[in-house]
Amino acid sequence: MIGADKGQTPALDGQNLRIGVVQARFNEGVTDALHLACVTELAALGVRAENIVHVTVPGALEVPLALQTMARSGDGRYDALVALGCIIRGETYHFELVANESGAGVTRVSLDNGIPIANAILTTENMAQAVVRQVEKGRDAARVAVEMALLKERLE
Template sequence: MHSDIVTLAPNFDGTGLKIGIVVARFNEDICHGLRDRCLDELIRLGVSPSDIVLLSVPGALEIPLALQNLAMMEEEGFDALIALGAVIRGETYHFELVSNESGSGVTRIGLDFDIPIANGILTTENDEQALARLDKARECAQCAVEMANLQRGLIEL
């Protein structure tokens, strides 16, 4: 590699980062599993529990509004946000609507407010698939910390 190329290496040190998490309650057992794994991983990465704000909303469609409210709280100074929920296919078109709209809303909030958001809203065919993907929440915690540090690093360039 060329020595004159500026490179920002992945940084998973959560020390000093403020993280907001929004968790849906629909499919509660799965969402509690996501929440607990995410919190465990954030703390393992060095994020102080006092620097974590956790919100609960009814379902995946309500997540973007709660994220938007967190993003607008400039005095809190969140470095990254995390969305956690589970949308499990049923017999109607509602699955597609909720999956697409919640995902679109999460992405839009991140871009509109220039804040990293790790999207951990599972979209699965059944409960078994969702339970098998609970560690996605750990990946979301890692993503939030890495992207928050990347944002900080870009500012310092």
């Protein structure tokens, strides 16, 4: 069986992985906290600081293009990518547009390029919900990126 037994998390050793992180600057306080939690967890999983490339973009809609550019930047340059952002519902339809299109873009980049992408673009009703989720979601993104990179390697 490839992967962990049912209900168990596999051992995560990111020692030899290269991870790209794209962070949206909109709602920067939240996305900075997401980033800090993510890179702290990546380090705890053994990913070396020099193997983490961090870039920022204006907002969530720009994240997929940066991810795509990183995914296509060279043969095996990245083992996994991470998308960080924060979209908070407002009074207009814009929330749905940004949430749906950024999510679809992240998924498309992953599938089109065959690279795992941990999507940690928060979509919340208000700032309080975002703040509650920012650290755990950042950590979770790191774990997902490492786990999926290792799984992809085993499956290939």
